[in-house]
């Protein structure tokens with residue numbers, strides 16, 4: 001089977017060997033070929049004839065052996081080489097129908113040989129159709145998990161090795177591109193749903209138009225809500241005229257399911273329907289009632305007392321699996337430990353699967369990823385530490401032991417709150433189970449060791465916190481509220497039993513929010529119509545819990561979740577509840593998150609942990625703390641957000657330069673490019689020159705300002721001295737006025753305004769000579785009347801005893817008149833308000849005391865004018 005194993009082919013196997021005869025007696029090659037072809041044709045027509053009537057086969061007297069069936073020689077040979085001689089019940093009952101091309105729904109206990117029951121018809125159908133590599137895909141076998149697909153593929157290789165068909169294994173976690181090149185040449189595909197759909201969507205050469213036979217192993221699982229969308233999309237790509245075989249230990253009878261697959265008059269073969277029990281005869285099943293905080297003590301004690309046994313332990317989430325595995329490795333119960341869950345890398349998963357198959361005595365901690373179909377040889381015990389979500393899951397889990405004709409034992413740990421509901425469900429499914437008691441003397445407590453480990457290692461503590469949260473979450477999300485009641489769990493004691501210093505805070509959402517999230521999820525499913533993600537990760541309907549448990553931390557179908565994720569185009573939108581979970585659990589994740597994420601075997605670890613996959617459970621509002629409801633419902637919120645995102649358009653990248661200015665389309669030059677463009681030395685020189693020029697300019701301005709300041713200072717000093725001299729000589733004191741609010745009080749007692757930025761300013765050269773503008777002042781006396789004694793001193797020097805009056809509007813020198821004699825108490829403050837008041841008086845009434853107007857004057861003309869006046 002497969003290109004590697006099928007090279008000898010049917011015809012070679014059938015050709016008679018004539019050793020020891022002389023060369024001349026041997027038939028010619030052409031006649032050899034002809035003989036072989038004739039023989040094959042004969043066999044083929046015989047087979048076709050014999051497989052026309054299913055009842056005729058079923059009625060073969062004493063039908064027990066494969067050799068009694070109308071099978072090709074290659075299949076017969078493959079079976080006998082694989083030591084399959086006698087048929088099991090399901091094989092004997094289903095093969096007559098399936099070999100005749102009928103659709104079959106096969107149901108039989110776990111470990112009863114269903115795999116061969118569907119593989120033999122696959123080989124025979126293609127053989128009878130004289131299928132060649134050029135005919136493409138003739139048969140597809142779909143399995144819910146990667147490990148199971150691999151296992152089926154191995155059995156196919158074993159029994160089909162003498163056929164000339166090519167077979168391929170299409171599962172997630174492998175190189176898609178590599179597969180794409182070969183998938184078009186395959187005749188039989190064993191695959192997981194997600195990967196198959198991915199090829200249907202992405203591999204152009206992939207065609208199933210000639211498909212002859214479709215097989216669903218663990219059919220009820222593939223047909224449930226978790227894979228609904230994916231399977232619908234796959235079936236839409238398949239021709240309707242085909243044979244379909246469905247097999248499972250817990251078979252579906254749903255008319256809807258059968259309609260989805262367009263089954264034609266299917267034969268329902270349920271070999272153990274009439275049997276007293278639905279589980280294998282040689283399986284011993286017990287349960288113990290164990291409070292939640294004692295579960296790990298019981299498990300550890302169990303392992304310690306079953307050291308030379310092969311034990312498979314089921315837990316409900318991969319975080320729990322990791323926590324128990326890590327801590328038990330440190331506590332060393334004395335048996336080799338392994339763990340298997342959906343968050344591991346595919347290669348590791350396969351390695352552990354094979355390793356556990358080979359081991360004589362070992363303990364494998366697993367999620368429900370190992371619950372269905374896996375044929376671990378010689379498992380002694382199946383221990384279910386966490387209660388399975390339903391009786392079907394229980395049946396599949398315990399089915400990992402007591403397979404075919406071997407015996408096995410199963411132990412179920414039930415919480416007091418789970419006991420009644422679960423036992424009732426098991427009874428309905430005809431599962432014989434009886435209670436046993438724990439021997440307290442043989443139970444060891446590992447609580448102290450666990451808290452020691454948690455306090456020593458933050459990573460262990462973090463794992464414990466996550467295990468705690470995931471367990472509660474899994475219980476909370478279970479559909480069957482009769483069995484699973486999160487409100488009854490002793491939360492603090494449970495945290496304590498994991499070694500945690502306290503119970504991590506968890507908040508659940510109320511029913512309305514969960515429903516909204518569900519609607520949102522369904523809406524999203526509608527959007528990416530053929531996206532398989534929807535199927536695997538967005539369950540809906542009554543079997544939500546099942547789908548979600550598998551897709552969440554319990555991850556039974558991670559393979560397909562991953563495949564589906566790859567197959568689906570857009571990313572799954574985050575619901576409000578997803579975000580809430582993230583926020584609420586942030587405190588728990590702490591800084592160890594990043595560290596552990598690196599160590600984690602899967603990148604999607606925390607994504608899975610944080611995201612809510614089961615969305616639409618009906619939860620009892622009263623039993624849980626509620627989050628404040630939003631004014632808008634989720635549909636509205638979703639609409640608003642989508643609109644906002646659309647309106648926002650595409651964002652552009654904005655780059656900022658060193659000074660913080662945005663630079664669009666900015667591209668950094670490499671040093672080489674930069675040097676090529678221009679000589680760096682010359683650019684440096686240019687830059688230096690420009691900067692030096694700027695600095696010189698700034699320096700000049702600074703110096704001139706300083707010069708002015710010094711000149712002003714000198715001028716004021718001279719003015720002061722002049723006034724003092726005048727005062728001594730009995731002359732009037734010169735007063736200069738400035739604008740309002742800028743009055744200065746002279747230390748000598750004279751009021752003047754000579755401030756830097758006053759209205760009375762002038763420029764002078766370094767020696768104090770006026771060189772710029774003059775402000776001509778006006779002043780009045782205290783009572784607001786003009787004194788008529790304006791003074792003017794062009795160069796800041798004493799202007800003698802003459803009073804100058806200037807009518808600046810005419811720009812003509814005013815007649816000179818003597819200053820009035822100084823008055824006692826001449827010291828006064830005159831501010832701008834005074835000045836305005838003075839100015840407002842009509843000049844006409846007192847022509848002798850004319851008001852001067854402050855203005856900028858032409859320096860030169862004023863200077864000339866001043867000199868003229870002085871000369872006069």
Ligand SMILES: Nc1ncnc2c1ncn2[C@@H]1O[C@H](COP(=O)(O)OP(=O)(O)OP(=O)(O)O)[C@@H](O)[C@H]1O
Nearest residue numbers: 084086087088110111112113114115249373375404
């Ligand atoms: N006719 C047979 N003779 C001997 N061994 C057989 C025969 N048929 C199946 N077996 C063996 O029985 C074991 C269980 O078979 P298989 O895995 O097909 O069971 P199953 O019914 O598919 O179980 P599950 O329901 O768990 O998937 C395998 O180890 C297989 O090799």
